[in-house]
Amino acid sequence: MKDMMLKSLVTPAVTIPAPKPDDAALAELARAVNERSRQLLGHSLAIREVDAGSCNGCELEIHAINNAIYDVERFGIKFTASPKHADVLLVTGPVTENMKFALQRAYDVTPDPKWVVAVGDCACTGGVFAGSYACAGSVKDIVPVDLHIKGCPPTPLDLLRGLLALMETVSR
Amino acid sequence: MFFSTQPVSTKPWPRYIVDAATWNKCADAFAAGTHSLFGLWADSHLDNPAAGAEIHMAIYENATHKLAVATLPAPDGVFPSVARKHAPAARLERTIMDMHGLRAEGAVDTRAWLDHGKWRQAQPLAVQPAPRGDVATAVADYAFLPVDGEGLHEVPVGPIHAGIIEPGHFRFSANGEAVVRLEEKLGYVHKGIEKLFIGADIARGAKLAGRISGDSTVAYAFAYARAVEQATGTVAPPRALYLRALMAELERIANHFGDVGAICNDAAFAFMLAHTGILREETLQLCHALFGHRLMMDVIVPGGVTADIDAAGADKVRAWMAAAEKRFDKLMRIYDDAASLKDRTNNTGHVSRKLVDRFGAGGYVGRASGRAFDARKNLPYAPYDTLNFDMPVLHTGDVNARLWIRRIEIAQSFAMIAQLLDAMPAGALCAPVAATTAGEGIGVVEAFRGDVLVWLRLGADGNIARCHPRDASWFQWPLLEASIENNIIADFPLCNKSFNCSYAGHDL
Numbered sequence: 001m002k003d004m005m006l007k008s009l010v011t012p013a014v015t016i017p018a019p020k021p022d023d024a025a026l027a028e029l030a031r032a033v034n035e036r037s038r039q040l041l042g043h044s045l046a047i048r049e050v051d052a053g054s055c056n057g058c059e060l061e062i063h064a065i066n067n068a069i070y071d072v073e074r075f076g077i078k079f080t081a082s083p084k085h086a087d088v089l090l091v092t093g094p095v096t097e098n099m100k101f102a103l104q105r106a107y108d109v110t111p112d113p114k115w116v117v118a119v120g121d122c123a124c125t126g127g128v129f130a131g132s133y134a135c136a137g138s139v140k141d142i143v144p145v146d147l148h149i150k151g152c153p154p155t156p157l158d159l160l161r162g163l164l165a166l167m168e169t170v171s172r
Numbered sequence: 173m174f175f176s177t178q179p180v181s182t183k184p185w186p187r188y189i190v191d192a193a194t195w196n197k198c199a200d201a202f203a204a205g206t207h208s209l210f211g212l213w214a215d216s217h218l219d220n221p222a223a224g225a226e227i228h229m230a231i232y233e234n235a236t237h238k239l240a241v242a243t244l245p246a247p248d249g250v251f252p253s254v255a256r257k258h259a260p261a262a263r264l265e266r267t268i269m270d271m272h273g274l275r276a277e278g279a280v281d282t283r284a285w286l287d288h289g290k291w292r293q294a295q296p297l298a299v300q301p302a303p304r305g306d307v308a309t310a311v312a313d314y315a316f317l318p319v320d321g322e323g324l325h326e327v328p329v330g331p332i333h334a335g336i337i338e339p340g341h342f343r344f345s346a347n348g349e350a351v352v353r354l355e356e357k358l359g360y361v362h363k364g365i366e367k368l369f370i371g372a373d374i375a376r377g378a379k380l381a382g383r384i385s386g387d388s389t390v391a392y393a394f395a396y397a398r399a400v401e402q403a404t405g406t407v408a409p410p411r412a413l414y415l416r417a418l419m420a421e422l423e424r425i426a427n428h429f430g431d432v433g434a435i436c437n438d439a440a441f442a443f444m445l446a447h448t449g450i451l452r453e454e455t456l457q458l459c460h461a462l463f464g465h466r467l468m469m470d471v472i473v474p475g476g477v478t479a480d481i482d483a484a485g486a487d488k489v490r491a492w493m494a495a496a497e498k499r500f501d502k503l504m505r506i507y508d509d510a511a512s513l514k515d516r517t518n519n520t521g522h523v524s525r526k527l528v529d530r531f532g533a534g535g536y537v538g539r540a541s542g543r544a545f546d547a548r549k550n551l552p553y554a555p556y557d558t559l560n561f562d563m564p565v566l567h568t569g570d571v572n573a574r575l576w577i578r579r580i581e582i583a584q585s586f587a588m589i590a591q592l593l594d595a596m597p598a599g600a601l602c603a604p605v606a607a608t609t610a611g612e613g614i615g616v617v618e619a620f621r622g623d624v625l626v627w628l629r630l631g632a633d634g635n636i637a638r639c640h641p642r643d644a645s646w647f648q649w650p651l652l653e654a655s656i657e658n659n660i661i662a663d664f665p666l667c668n669k670s671f672n673c674s675y676a677g678h679d680l
């Protein structure tokens with residue numbers, strides 16, 4: 001183990017260079033983010049992930065942005081255990097009827113200013129599950145959404161670009 | 173097995189219509205331990221209500237490795253409870269009630285399971301569902317099993333958990349730190365997939381099957397494709413079979429990499445997650461380079477596959493394999509030498525041989541506790557019937573064993589991939605699916621966490637009349653409850669990760 005750690009001190013990092021923030025995401029995020037919330041947040045964002053009915057594919061890729069290759073934490077973005085500590089809710093899934101109340105509650109206890117990012121086709125439109133008796137609708141039907149990141153699932157790069165756009169908007 | 177009549181279908185395993193006496197005999201055989209419950213579901217024949225409701229039970233004979241399906245007509249909406257004799261059937265029977273309104277007579281636990289009283293429609297798979305209001309009031313007040321004793325307290329967790337994981341509710345009854353009982357409540361990610369299947373054409377069915385449990389998208393697409401091919405008499409070309417197995421093993425390796433790191437991380441050994449995270453990422457990048465999708469969604473379709481690899485692709489796989497194998501071996505040596513880490517994983521979350529046998533638990537959960545079952549070996553399907561590989565079985569049944577099984581399986585998968593690449597047949601990728609007006613078929617595939625079963629019936633219009641996917645998790649979730657008993661709450665994440673059951677695959 002020691003030799004692996006030593007080696008990682010002298011070899012270049014595996015982490016990829018920062019991707020450019022997604023233009024479409026920047027445009028979507030152009031809604032007013034007021035000066036005060038910018039000051040409050042500085043250059044860090046705490047994210048609470050909420051699986052509101054996903055197939056778990058989106059979760060796999062959200063996990064991936066934490067790995068050493070994408071290393072989302074270097075941008076000041078970190079995941080937190082409680083919505084009470086979060087600035088951003090990252091929501092996946094077609095919002096099942098059985099998860100609607102939990103999502104609503106997580107949203108309610110997240111302190112202002114807050115942002116909601118809908119991740120994946122399911123969260124954006126209901127995906128292949130749209131219209132089911134067990135699904136309440138896309139995320140924006142339940143709570144206000146600030147940014148949509150499409151894909152089934154979105155790739156880690158898609159996720160990074162979207163989150164960087166959010167970061168840029170918030171801390172500009 | 174127990175059947176004196178001719179099977180009504182044989183694709184590829186026989187299905188028999190049985191009477192209540194034979195039905196009960198099957199339940200007795202589960203209780204006696206000669207057979208394992210492999211699935212229990214219903215078909216209300218929404219496409220042809222006159223046909224009446226039927227209950228299907230998949231039965232695996234432990235000694236002969238044979239699979240059969242017993243079908244009991246339930247014209248009056250009731251059937252003799254299997255759970256009354258064999259507890260592992262309980263959640264499946266509760267689900268049949270939730271979905272179809274068909275009642276298991278004599279069942280002890282009659283609480284709702286997937287239905288939390290919130291779906292817009294009650295009994296969504298029934299011909300004549302009970303009014304939503306009536307069912308909702310009955311299920312809304314879910315009663316957890318009572319736990320009494322001095323100094324006991326309850327700790328409710330979920331549905332939203334602390335990490336980036338799927339939602340579910342856990343109710344711990346603890347005495348100080350020690351867990352006396354854990355009771356799970358699931359169903360939060362129920363999306364109504366079985367209802368969406370009904371009336372869907374075969375192509376839409378494939379999309380749905382690939383989204384039952386994202387981490388097993390290849391396995392589900394594979395099992396679904398096999399079921400469709402059985403139902404329609406379609407034969408996928410040999411090259412497609414090899415490519416399917418290649419994808420299935422890549423999926424297994426990627427998931428096992430992730431799990432090994434995540435288990436160690438829950439024992440505060442973040443080093444391992446950092447390194448297996450890179451290994452997993454490189455695997456997914458390879459999958460993307462080969463098949464155009466990191467999780468390989470929608471690449472397996474009924475009739476074959478939609479993407480091919482060329483010689484350069486095969487070389488890429490070999491190069492990735494050589495590097496990953498070496499690095500992973502080194503990591504596992506570090507794991508094996510880390511006494512403080514093994515102190516957490518050894519003897520933690522123990523599951524007995526008796527329990528895995530009783531529940532017919534598949535995957536690493538069963539194999540870490542001595543149950544030698546792997547669908548690739550015991551219910552072999554092409555191309556695994558031609559590959560050379562071992563089925564690792566361990567006996568200590570703890571977190572360490574479930575981790576170590578994954579380690580050996582990764583090595584086995586590497587060996588299989590080498591064989592697949594070397595013997596890859598040339599030829600077509602996909603055969604057209606034969607048009608059929610009715611038919612049925614079963615597909616069983618070994619996903620990374622265990623066996624998945626897909627039962628499919630096509631209607632007179634050639635569309636899906638009923639499709640039932642059964643995840644390995646059904647028979648693993650209850651054992652997680654058992655594994656945490658007398659462990660401390662703080663070790664729950666560790667136990668839970670070592671199981672890594674699917675919420676989505678279970679909740680449907």
Ligand code: SF4
Nearest residue numbers: 055057120121122152
């Ligand atoms: S968008 Fe795709 S990967 Fe994400 S939850 Fe929906 S089906 Fe799964």
